[in-house]
Structures are given as C-alpha cells and as structure tokens.
Amino acid sequence: MRTSIATVCLSGTLEEKMRACAAAGFDGIEIFEQDLIVSPHSPEEIRGLAAELDLSLDLFQPFRDFEGVTEELLLENLYRAEAKFALMNRLGIDTMLVCSNVATATVDDDDVAASQLRRMGEVAAGYGIRLAYEALAWGKYVNDFEHAQRIVDLADHPNVGTCLDSFHILSRGADPAGIEKIPAEKIFFVQLADAPELSLDVLSWSRHYRVFPGEGAFDLTGFMTHLVRSGYNGPVSLEVFNDVFRQTAEERTAVDAMRSLIWLEERTSVALADHGGAPGNDGGFPAYPMELATLPAVAQPTGFNFAEVKAGDSGAVEELLFQLGLHCEGRHRTKPVQLWSAGGARVIINQQQARGLAPAVSALGLDVQDPLAAASRAVQLKAQPVSRRSQADEAVLQAVSAPDSTEIFLCEATGDGTVAWAEEFGSDGVVEGEPLITHIDHINLSQPWQHFDEAVLFYESTLSLVPRASQEVPSPMGLVRSQVMCSSDGAVRLALNIAPMGLEQPHGGADYPQHVAFACRDVVALARQARQRGLDFLPVPANYYEDLQARFRLGDDMLDVLQSLNLLYDRDEDGEFLHFYTATVGNVFFEVVERRARYDGYGAPNAPVRLASQYQRARSGRRDG
Known part of the structure; x- marks a missing residue:
C-alpha cells in the first residue's frame, strides 16, 4: 500500500x-x-x-x-x-x-x-x-x-x-x-x-x-x-x-x-x-491489486512482570514499599538497582543516571509469550527500541519506548511466575508466611495533554490492549481525563491519565503523579500492618464516609474500620472494591486494592476524593520528596 x-x-x-x-x-x-x-x-x-x-x-x-x-x-x-x-x-x-x-x-x-x-x-x-x-x-x-x-x-x-x-x-x-x-x-x-x-x-x-x-x-x-x-x-x-x-x-x-x-x-x-480473501494470497480466495503489509501476530500480555521507579534518592520509596509489606530481595550484582517483591508483585528501584531525579515510574515489564516477536511488532509500528547496559552473564530483555518515554520491557511469560533476571539480585533473607499482596493490579501513567491519543494508539496497536470507555474525573483544578487500556482477561490494566495543566503545579513538579496499584487478599489486614509500620496514608475527609453511608447503608462496624484506616469503598452489581493510597513521594505514590467477587472497576467515584486530598496535601506543604 x-x-x-x-x-x-x-x-x-x-x-x-x-x-x-x-x-x-x-x-x-x-x-x-x-x-x-x-x-x-x-x-x-x-x-x-x-x-x-x-x-x-x-x-x-x-x-x-x-x-x-x-x-x-x-x-x-x-x-x-x-x-x-x-x-x-x-x-x-x-x-x-x-x-x-x-x-x-x-x-x-x-x-x-x-x-x-x-x-x-x-x-x-x-x-x-x-x-x-x-x-x-x-x-x-x-x-x-x-x-x-x-x-x-x-x-x-x-x-x-x-x-x-x-x-x-x-x-x-x-x-x-x-x-x-x-x-x-x-x-x-x-x-x-x-x-x-x-x-x-x-x-x-x-x-x-x-x-x-x-x-x-x-x-x-x-x-x-x-x-x-x-x-x-x-x-x-x-x-x-x-x-x-x-x-x-x-x-x-x-x-x-x-x-x-x-x-x-x-x-x-x-x-x-x-471474510474469505486477502490481498495477494493464492489459496483460492480473491486477490486484490493493493498489497497490504502484515505484522508479527502477538497475543495480549498475560500480566505485569515488574514496575520500575527511578530516583536519585530512593529512601522514601523504599520506606513506603517496606510499610506496604514488600521485601527487598537485594541489590543487583553490577548496578545500583534494587528488587522489592511480595507475592507476584515486583518493583525495581533504579538509581542509574538518576542524580537529582524525583521518584517516578520509569519502566514497566509485561509478560508476553514471544518477546522477540512482540518487540519486532512494536519496532515495525515505529516504536524506538531501548537497550540497557548488561554483562555477558545477565539477561537481555527486549524493550521499546512508549510515547511518554516510559520504557516497556517485554518479558517471557513462564507460567509458574519465575523470572530469570531476578537471579541477578542477592537476597536479604527469607520472608515467612504468605504475603498479603499478590500481584500488580494496575499501573496509572500520566500523559502529556498533546500526546494522549498517540499513547492510546501505541498501547492498542503494539500490545493489543483494548481501550475501555474514557472517563472524566473532577479535581480541584479541573477535569482529569482517564482512559483504561487492558487485556481481555484483566490481567494487565493500564490507566492513562491526562490532567488539566493547572493541576501540575500544586504537586510541585512538571509531571502529574503516577502510581502503582497492588492487589491484595485482605486490604484491612494489610492497612493495619502498614499503620503499625508507620505508613503515611493519604487522608480521607469525614464527609466522604457520611456520603458512603448514605449511598451504601454500610454497617457501623464496617464504616468505623474504613474510616479508621483511611480506606475507600465502592460497590456495584458485580462485587465490592476496597482500597487506600499512600502519600506521594516525588511523582509517584502507591495504591493497595482488594477486589471482591467480580468487581472489575477502579473505584471511579472515589477518584475525586483522592485528587482533592492530594491537592490539599500539596498546598499545605506536606508532600514528601
């Protein structure tokens, strides 16, 4: 063509x-x-x-x-x-x-x-x-x-x-x-x-x-x-x-x-x-003058392999991960890089060439069936390949750069959850008991306003993620537009947000904060543990809980638990959703979610509460980083 x-x-x-x-x-x-x-x-x-x-x-x-x-x-x-x-x-x-x-x-x-x-x-x-x-x-x-x-x-x-x-x-x-x-x-x-x-x-x-x-x-x-x-x-x-x-x-x-x-x-x-014919084929179907190029066929990603946070000073991020129950697996044997994990959730803290950089999500890894084919498809779709320095005995991962410069690593899905590259990190000890966190539920990436449509096309065309209906969420500085890209089975959920330009400044930087959301088996138990470890929860106003009671008629005991732990709640015909947020460090924060029954959303009614609380903290000067 x-x-x-x-x-x-x-x-x-x-x-x-x-x-x-x-x-x-x-x-x-x-x-x-x-x-x-x-x-x-x-x-x-x-x-x-x-x-x-x-x-x-x-x-x-x-x-x-x-x-x-x-x-x-x-x-x-x-x-x-x-x-x-x-x-x-x-x-x-x-x-x-x-x-x-x-x-x-x-x-x-x-x-x-x-x-x-x-x-x-x-x-x-x-x-x-x-x-x-x-x-x-x-x-x-x-x-x-x-x-x-x-x-x-x-x-x-x-x-x-x-x-x-x-x-x-x-x-x-x-x-x-x-x-x-x-x-x-x-x-x-x-x-x-x-x-x-x-x-x-x-x-x-x-x-x-x-x-x-x-x-x-x-x-x-x-x-x-x-x-x-x-x-x-x-x-x-x-x-x-x-x-x-x-x-x-x-x-x-x-x-x-x-x-x-x-x-x-x-x-x-x-x-x-x-529909029974393809240009130029000779299998008995109609052939047409226009020749159409094809790309390597790839299946949808089967899950998140890791999320990476890049930071010059990573102390505050490490503290947050510890308070959430993640364990430091150790430091990379040749690079200033740490691996933190809990269950199937892995977070890499990367300090390479990061002097003076505030913490931010810099890369994510996706499990795919054929990394080479997936990378080839992305490059043919004009994605720029990414290479990182590695030693001869280290894993070489296929990676491309997304429109917002987030690096997308294409990792081989093993089926049993093992990752070969993790062997390059030492271990600081054995974690006892089954972790409450099970995996990464979703990742939220902010997008420059002028490249939002480009990002949606990139993730749909290169990774076969499916766009869901976009939403607009009110914030103190205007509407935040959100577009979720996900795999058909929900194993990969990527939320792309574009915020009003005025919302960027109260957060103290050029970038609207991004976050990584961890799925857990019991968010109440995890929140209690995190509070004991000194976690700075994002505060939720009392007015929210009064409205919650009016909408859902929750029992007093449950409402008290939610309010005491700064938990947010949503419910629909398919199930329930409980979650909480940490304070923002640099340009990143974390969320922990528990999906009950078949709830498949993201607590959209609670997003304005989160945005308002983050705005208030930024204005009061309590933001870390």
Whole structure:
C-alpha cells in the first residue's frame, strides 16, 4: 500500500514537514496550497527536495468552489485553475483535489456541474493533470460521495475522477459499501481521517477534531476493506485537521501518523482474510491489486512482570514499599538497582543516571509469550527500541519506548511466575508466611495533554490492549481525563491519565503523579500492618464516609474500620472494591486494592476524593520528596 500524508497534518515549515514525513517512512505527500504559498522555496526547489528525500508529490490541494456557477464565474474559475495547473507542472504533481462547491454555487443541476467539470478536465488534460472531485460533507449541493460519483460519470472525461475521504463519508453516516461499485480507474485519490464521536456541526468537527486512524470512533477497517475490494491501488493518504497536531513537533506527529496507517493496513488485511480473501494470497480466495503489509501476530500480555521507579534518592520509596509489606530481595550484582517483591508483585528501584531525579515510574515489564516477536511488532509500528547496559552473564530483555518515554520491557511469560533476571539480585533473607499482596493490579501513567491519543494508539496497536470507555474525573483544578487500556482477561490494566495543566503545579513538579496499584487478599489486614509500620496514608475527609453511608447503608462496624484506616469503598452489581493510597513521594505514590467477587472497576467515584486530598496535601506543604 502506498502511504501518503497531507502537509496540513503537521506543524512547521513545508521543508520541515517534508523531512519529517520522509523520516517517518511515508512514500509521498499531499501539498496543501497554503504551505506552498508561505514557503520561501520555489516550486522547483520543493520538487528537488522531494526527489532528494525520495518522496512522491501525490496531490495538490485544495481547489475550492468551482462547479455549479454562472458562465461568467466559470470563466474566472477556469483561469484560476489553469494557473494552478502550470504551477503543478513546475512541482511535478499530476493530481489536483477539487472540492465540491460550498460558497459560490447557484445552480443546483448535476448536468451543469458535470459539464463544467468536463470543461475543467479538458484544460487539465493539456497540462497532464487529473482532477479528483471530492464531496465535502457540508457541500452546498453535493455532499455525499455517491452523488459526486454520479457527476463524475456524467462528466465522462478521462481526466476527471473522484476522491474518497473517509471523514466526509463516515461523518454523515453513509454506507461505504458503495465504494465497491465505483470503477477502480475512476478513484483518483483516497484520504483517511478518524474522529471521536461528538455532537457538533460537521464543519467544526472536521476542522478541529480529526485524528489519525485508530484514535477515534470511525470504522476505518470497514472503509478500507471496501476500498481494497474496489480494486483501487493508488496512494492512501492521511488528511487530518487537528489543533493539537499543528502545535506539536512535526517529527513526532509524523511517526504517530505512520503508525496509524501501518496498524490500519494490518487490520484491513486480517479483516479481508476473515471474510474469505486477502490481498495477494493464492489459496483460492480473491486477490486484490493493493498489497497490504502484515505484522508479527502477538497475543495480549498475560500480566505485569515488574514496575520500575527511578530516583536519585530512593529512601522514601523504599520506606513506603517496606510499610506496604514488600521485601527487598537485594541489590543487583553490577548496578545500583534494587528488587522489592511480595507475592507476584515486583518493583525495581533504579538509581542509574538518576542524580537529582524525583521518584517516578520509569519502566514497566509485561509478560508476553514471544518477546522477540512482540518487540519486532512494536519496532515495525515505529516504536524506538531501548537497550540497557548488561554483562555477558545477565539477561537481555527486549524493550521499546512508549510515547511518554516510559520504557516497556517485554518479558517471557513462564507460567509458574519465575523470572530469570531476578537471579541477578542477592537476597536479604527469607520472608515467612504468605504475603498479603499478590500481584500488580494496575499501573496509572500520566500523559502529556498533546500526546494522549498517540499513547492510546501505541498501547492498542503494539500490545493489543483494548481501550475501555474514557472517563472524566473532577479535581480541584479541573477535569482529569482517564482512559483504561487492558487485556481481555484483566490481567494487565493500564490507566492513562491526562490532567488539566493547572493541576501540575500544586504537586510541585512538571509531571502529574503516577502510581502503582497492588492487589491484595485482605486490604484491612494489610492497612493495619502498614499503620503499625508507620505508613503515611493519604487522608480521607469525614464527609466522604457520611456520603458512603448514605449511598451504601454500610454497617457501623464496617464504616468505623474504613474510616479508621483511611480506606475507600465502592460497590456495584458485580462485587465490592476496597482500597487506600499512600502519600506521594516525588511523582509517584502507591495504591493497595482488594477486589471482591467480580468487581472489575477502579473505584471511579472515589477518584475525586483522592485528587482533592492530594491537592490539599500539596498546598499545605506536606508532600514528601
């Protein structure tokens, strides 16, 4: 599949955008007219740079408000078009996007629109230019792709075809199955964009909230299967108008964009195979001209192998882990790294190259069936591989960097809970009795606001984690958006949070705190032990417990236990949830949870209580670290 992207998707100058697209691996680009107009480089220089970067120039766009006009205005439009055709010849671009008229059309007649496009096609033919006619979702008279195709058919000119744009088709709720009825040779270009579900006028929705495939709610896999079945084999391009993307580094956005296309390509290949045919196969199923790349298939992670906290001064973190009942297994034999554990929960404290760093979650390990295949898949999806210094007799773990720079280690799942790398740590003694903590229940990672959608796509595409419905939680400084990514069986639960920018400052740092949540068999017993060991619990206001009693009618004894230990509580039709939080150290804190029966949530009603309490402690200057 030939990949392309519109320069309007990215920030920066035209030259910077082109270099970012080439570095990300795109085959070609669409040049947005405004990017060329403001560029100090001549069309010939842009053409030369594209050749140097091995980028094809696939489309010049947009040409607006052409058809459905009076003869007088048509002549003006043809003059304007011919000037652009000459410019395209200088650029070396042979296809122009012509949008359906939204402003100047006064003649609602398909025959008139077709005849005017035919006249434009005749002029374009003299320059070797093709016209890709696109139905804008808010077009004055033409606003759906099948109507646009009827006009193309009426125009009946070899230089006039159609452009299919997933946003304009899917935002109107149209059935993309009609794509298969369009002759492949008349589909001149294809543009893709995803979008979240919003109750908004379609123009505003389009201009500000488009996202890359996999980051929204559209069924782009279904769209692509119809496109492949049509026989189309030209560029598949991204055209995404998004305020955030145009404010962030173009190199990073281009990588995110390329990842989305690679993943969509794989999903489309799988969907076609599931319905009796895949591109290029020779097993008796239909073969299509468009060849779709595939990725190494990987199963979902089976659990957390470890969580890592990096800190210059780790004393406060070590104290918290001790108070929670974790045991120090020892120090790594060659590195300033400690291993703490309880049951199947393992926490690594890493002091390598950490001078002056406040404690923060820096890495997590996931159990996977085939670490090499999982790492290969992630790298093909544009993740950056991570390597750490190790001795010849030490385990070498596969790892990649997530968009927020958290390092994701892919560890071999053994089934019996043993980990080979743990042998590299000494032991400070034998722990008696069965620990109350059993494993890591979930990890909460804060995300920069401008890269939240990128993070969701990364974890879904590389690790096959499934996004659950996002939630917004009120805090003293605004709404905190939370998106849980999890494996189907709940063995891996990763919560991605984006906090209001104003919430960051009261916590004393640039990062919104992250946390590791431990599952336990008896949270009341563990809380009592932790209190005896001097744990500084995150305080819970008395008003919370009065509200708790009103909502759940708990017994007085149970309510007293909860309040005395700063425990929070939730209940639904599937079970109960008890949990507590520690104080925050640097940019990390810990949570202990007990799930009863089949409770599968995270105590969402309690999140505002936690956020308010953390805010109060930060403001009162009681935060450690």
